[in-house]
Amino acid sequence: MKINNSYSGPKFSKTVKIKHHIDRFAFNFSFLTKDSKYNLDSRSKTINKKVRLKLLDRITQLSQDDRVVILNRDKREGLEKMPENKVRLSIHPDFKKSKRYDECDDDFWVFRLGDLGRAIGKINENIFYIMSIDASFDQYNHGS
Template identity: 55%
Template sequence: MKITESKGFSSPNFPARPQIKHHTSRLAFNFSFLTNATQYNLKKNNKNVNNKIRLKLLEKIATLSEEDKVLILNRSKDQGLELLPEEQVKLRINQEFKDSGRYEECDDNYWVFRLSKKGRVIGKISDNIFYILAVDPKFDLYKH
């Protein structure tokens, strides 16, 4: 069957569609539920986390919060985030985090970002909130 153009046919006119502006979803970081285990929190009495690690943490958070979450999740684990099953991490979660209901709102796994060779930061994500649960400067919260 051969289709030919009809002389009386004109294509329909559709109204112009309004342009929809999409907001990017950037990560926000929350320190409220850091573990109470001294060797993995940011308290002054933690001899494992020095000012160089604190500065690197601040730099990394600034970098990760500048781009869309989707872009960060698609980066390599050295530049972005790494997903770890919960059973692979030896972390005692702050009980207030669980009691607040936030634990149930988060993904099932942990998310990790690197502080170069200075350590790892372990947390959970709910929508665009990254709850920082531990800073691991000794690299002993999970197998590397």
């Protein structure tokens, strides 16, 4: 007995592989502190238009090169690692609830906004979560 089977199985479209680009930083503002002194709230008395423009300028600069290049720059042009216990920052509660906190480096990372302030955040691979904008220079010791 000969069986003629022309069934070849289901036809699936080719699986699309999404490449996750991790060579450059992507900046995320979703978890800025709720403290209006250190976030982009329009009621903030410390985050003015000059600080906002400088923040945008610095993000643009830091987005132009690979992470490796940024991390090897001097702290005035790149990033500075800051131990978490040295920073006075109220972490957004949703950041911890979402487990993103556990996925990030242990320390905070800081980038300078010239003499207008500092942006403080956490890094998970290429995502820089901006958590605070310190335009009053009081969230950590700015001695150097």
